[in-house]
Amino acid sequence: MLTELGDAGVQILAVSPDPNQKSQELAQRLRARYRFLADGDLALTRRYGLLHARGGPRGEDVPIPTTVVIDRQGIVRWLSIGDNYQVRPDPQDVARAVRALP
Amino acid sequence: MRSYGLALLSLAVAIGGIVGYFSLLHVAAIRNHPALYLAALALAAAIAAVASWWAPRWPNLAALVFSVGLLVLGGYYNFAFARLPAAASALRVGEAAPDFTLLDAAGQPVSLASFRDRTPVVLVFYRGAW
Numbered sequence: 001m002l003t004e005l006g007d008a009g010v011q012i013l014a015v016s017p018d019p020n021q022k023s024q025e026l027a028q029r030l031r032a033r034y035r036f037l038a039d040g041d042l043a044l045t046r047r048y049g050l051l052h053a054r055g056g057p058r059g060e061d062v063p064i065p066t067t068v069v070i071d072r073q074g075i076v077r078w079l080s081i082g083d084n085y086q087v088r089p090d091p092q093d094v095a096r097a098v099r100a101l102p
Numbered sequence: 103m104r105s106y107g108l109a110l111l112s113l114a115v116a117i118g119g120i121v122g123y124f125s126l127l128h129v130a131a132i133r134n135h136p137a138l139y140l141a142a143l144a145l146a147a148a149i150a151a152v153a154s155w156w157a158p159r160w161p162n163l164a165a166l167v168f169s170v171g172l173l174v175l176g177g178y179y180n181f182a183f184a185r186l187p188a189a190a191s192a193l194r195v196g197e198a199a200p201d202f203t204l205l206d207a208a209g210q211p212v213s214l215a216s217f218r219d220r221t222p223v224v225l226v227f228y229r230g231a232w
Contacts, residue, residue, distance in 0.1 A: 011221045013212065015204065018230035035212050037204035044202050049191035050227055063227040064186050070199050070223040074215065077196075077222075081189045084180070087134045094224060101222050 010098050015039050017062065039063070050081070069097045077101060108153035109161035116146035116169045120176075136180045143173040199225070 012034045019038055045051050045063040056062040067089050069078035078097035080089040119142020126132040150166035193199060203213040217223050 010224055011217050012224045012226065013214075014226045014228060016228045016230035035206040037206055037212055039204055044204060045227060047200060047202070048193060048227070050189055052187055055186070056229065062229045064189050065229065066189070066191075066193075066225075066227040068193060068199060068223075068225040070214070070217075070225060072217070072219055072222055074198050074201070074218055075196065076193055076199050079193055079195050081191060081193075082186050083188070084136070084184050084186065087136070088130070090130055090134065098222055098224065 011035070013037055015044060015063070017042055017045075017060075067094055069094065069101070071101045106161050108149055108156075109165040112146045112150035112153065112165040112169050115149060116143055116172050119143055119146065120172070136184075140173070140176050140180060143169060143176050147173050 010033075014034065015037045017038075017040055018036075019040055039045055042051060042061055042063065048066075050064045050066050052062050052064045054061060055064075065082040065088065067078075067080045068076055071077050077100075078094070080093075082088070119139050122142070123132060123136070123139040132138065146169035147166065150162060150169050153162040154166045156162075199214060201213060201215045203211050206212050214223065214225075
């Protein structure tokens with residue numbers, strides 16, 4: 001998805017319960033365009049209504065994989081909430097949604 | 103000999119379908135269509151069923167049991183196990199995304215509102231490294 005969006009002047013925020021140690025180096029390199037945010041207690045995931053209780057491989061709570069495109073006014077313009085964890089949104093669809101923003 | 107050939111074909115289609123799907127998982131067009139492996143398993147079951155009907159000998163019957171078994175497992179996996187619960191999500195297209203602040207990998211706070219009037223945001227929720 002990163003290559004699809006490239007230099008489109010868009011900010012990617014990737015949220016997971018991970019404490020981020022693994023993403024550290026990658027995050028340093030991509031920092032300008034791509035930030036890994038730690039939602040360790042899943043408070044944001046819950047607030048957004050995206051919790052999958054005990055959905056993780058060890059029975060832990062995890063977020064439902066979701067991609068949201070938000071415009072410059074903070075309005076949701078495109079939303080893909082996972083309903084089958086084998087399936088991810090096509091990066092082309094995400095890129096198209098971003099390009100369609102005014 | 104023909105009956106053995108169909109049993110082997112059924113086996114090949116079933117195993118080929120699953121191995122093919124999982125080895126091509128990095129290709130989005132494949133991964134996003136799990137129906138592909140279900141179709142391969144259904145085809146394998148159909149081949150074995152036809153062979154069993156023509157010649158009910160053990161290779162055909164074994165292939166039938168095998169492919170139907172995999173089809174049931176694959177169907178369960180795709181339609182039950184891999185299903186995510188319906189989200190009672192607060193997000194709606196056309197409505198504001200609630201603001202938040204979280205720490206990034208460098209320990210810096212990042213708020214959604216900080217991008218207001220600057221850049222659009224693609225927000226991705228994922229499960230984290232396994």
